Amino acid sequence: MTEKQKALVTVYIPTRNRLALLRRAIGTVQSQTYRNIELIVVDDGSTDGTREYLAGEMAAGVLTAIFQEKCLGACAARNAAIVAAHGEFVTGLDDDDYFLSDRRIEWFVESWQTAGPGVAGIFDSVKFNTSAGIIEAHQSASASYRQLRRQNLVGNQVFAPRRHYIEAGLFDVGMPAWQDWDLWIRMSEKFGAFINLNRLTCMMDELHDSERIKHRDGQVIRAAMRRMSGKIGNISLAERGWLIAILHAYPQVRPTVMEIGILMLAFRPRLVLRAVRRRLAGIGKGERTRFVRDIKDRGDKKT
Numbered sequence: 001m002t003e004k005q006k007a008l009v010t011v012y013i014p015t016r017n018r019l020a021l022l023r024r025a026i027g028t029v030q031s032q033t034y035r036n037i038e039l040i041v042v043d044d045g046s047t048d049g050t051r052e053y054l055a056g057e058m059a060a061g062v063l064t065a066i067f068q069e070k071c072l073g074a075c076a077a078r079n080a081a082i083v084a085a086h087g088e089f090v091t092g093l094d095d096d097d098y099f100l101s102d103r104r105i106e107w108f109v110e111s112w113q114t115a116g117p118g119v120a121g122i123f124d125s126v127k128f129n130t131s132a133g134i135i136e137a138h139q140s141a142s143a144s145y146r147q148l149r150r151q152n153l154v155g156n157q158v159f160a161p162r163r164h165y166i167e168a169g170l171f172d173v174g175m176p177a178w179q180d181w182d183l184w185i186r187m188s189e190k191f192g193a194f195i196n197l198n199r200l201t202c203m204m205d206e207l208h209d210s211e212r213i214k215h216r217d218g219q220v221i222r223a224a225m226r227r228m229s230g231k232i233g234n235i236s237l238a239e240r241g242w243l244i245a246i247l248h249a250y251p252q253v254r255p256t257v258m259e260i261g262i263l264m265l266a267f268r269p270r271l272v273l274r275a276v277r278r279r280l281a282g283i284g285k286g287e288r289t290r291f292v293r294d295i296k297d298r299g300d301k302k303t
Contacts, residue, residue, distance in 0.1 A: 006036045009105055010087030010162065014077030015095040016044040019053060021208065026063065028099035034106040038087050039063040042077035045070045075171035075179050082165050091159040097204045100127065104201040108159035111197055118192035120184075121160030126202045142195045145188040149232055150242035152181035154194050157202065164191050172231075177216060177224035182231065218253040241266025 011029050015022045022041070029039050041063050043050055054065035066080050074094075082090055091108065093099065101107075104124070111122050123143070128135040143153035157180075168186040171179050188194060225247050229235050235243075244259045245267070 006034070007089060007109060008036050008038055008087040009034065009089045009091065009109065009159075010038045010040060010081070010085035011105070012078060012081030012085070012090065012092045013039070013041045013095055014044060014074045014081070014092075015041060015046065015050060016071060016074075016077075017046045017048045017050065018095045019046075019048050019050045021205070022050060022095045023053075025093055025095050025098050026057070028102075029093065030062070031102045032099070032105045033103050034109060037105060038085065040066065040081040040084060042066040042068065042081050044068050044072060044074065044077045073173060075173045075175065079170045079173070082162065082170060085162055087162060089159060090162045090165055092157050093202075094156065094204075096208055097202060099201060100203050101199065101201040104199075105159075107197055107199060107201070111195070112159065115195060119195055120164060120187045120191035121158040121194050122197055123154045123158045123194050124197040124202060125200050126155055126204050127200055128204045128206060130206045136200060138196070139198060140196060141198070142193050143184070143188065144193045145185065148181070148185045148188050148194075149235075149239050151246060152178070152184065154181075154184045156180040156204075158184065158187075158194060160187065160191075172227075175224055175227055176220045178221075178228055182228055185228075185232065216252070218250065221247060221250050221253055237262070237266050 013022070013025055013029075026039070026041070029037065039062070041054055041057075043054055043065060045068055051067060054063070054067075057063050058065045064084070066077075066084060068077065068080070078092060081092075089109070089112070091105070108122050108124075112119075115122065123138065125139040126137055128137060138153060138155040140147075140153045147153055164187050165183070168183060168190050171183050175182050184194065225243050229240065229243060232239070241263055244255075244262055247253055248255050248259070
């Protein structure tokens with residue numbers, strides 16, 4: 001089979017004012033052994049020379065560039081690329097991350113060919129480059145709809161047929177965070193589980209100064225949890241507890257009394273005590289006394 005006879009794979013990259021990082025990301029797409037790739041980069045209103053660079057690369061036939069006149073957000077950029085894509089399959093890459101293997105796309109295609117029916121898409125375990133060193137994550141063998149209602153086992157990128165993204169409704173531009181997780185839930189509900197390539201072919205780079213979700217205000221993350229809870233519907237106590245536990249993993253999020261009460265009902269005391277300690281660390285002595293009394297009253301009522 002010639003390269004042109006192989007399925008076309010679209011790789012999308014949303015970007016804004018990260019020219020040096022974008023060049024690195026594009027380079028790892030260009031080095032893929034699988035050659036029948038359409039690369040679409042969506043510029044979300046950059047002012048750092050990114051537009052001029054992309055215009056030159058598009059003129060050279062390296063990629064397709066879509067220019068948004070003002071910043072509409074990463075979800076709008078991803079959606080624009082997916083709608084414009086010609087590939088049978090679509091996968092993404094954030095501009096600050098990069099592929100670790102030149103066979104990533106090749107392995108995705110091969111995995112899909114042997115996946116069988118009832119699969120929404122393929123994901124891969126990833127490496128995080130952090131100040132504490134390299135951390136490996138998202139290593140579950142698969143992620144079902146029921147599992148994804150509780151936690152994001154997939155990460156932020158999948159390989160799937162383009163129609164799966166489209167028919168699941170694309171990324172929700174109204175989600176202030178957790179947009180990828182939200183879409184994976186909808187895709188898995190409609191098409192089946194995600195399965196893991198488990199080859200660690202992508203590096204997520206946290207060692208740069210650009211904004212990431214961990215820098216956002218805690219209320220933004222909490223708003224994302226509320227919107228996701230409402231979209232999931234018929235959410236169980238255990239599922240709500242999982243979402244709250246994940247919410248509290250963000251250091252900028254300060255647990256509320258109600259959230260800790262839900263954790264008390266849904267989980268073991270250890271998780272609740274951890275949330276209590278984090279809340280006590282950020283409040284004054286008088287408020288701390290009232291908070292402890294509230295928690296004790298809730299505990300007494302439970303028993």
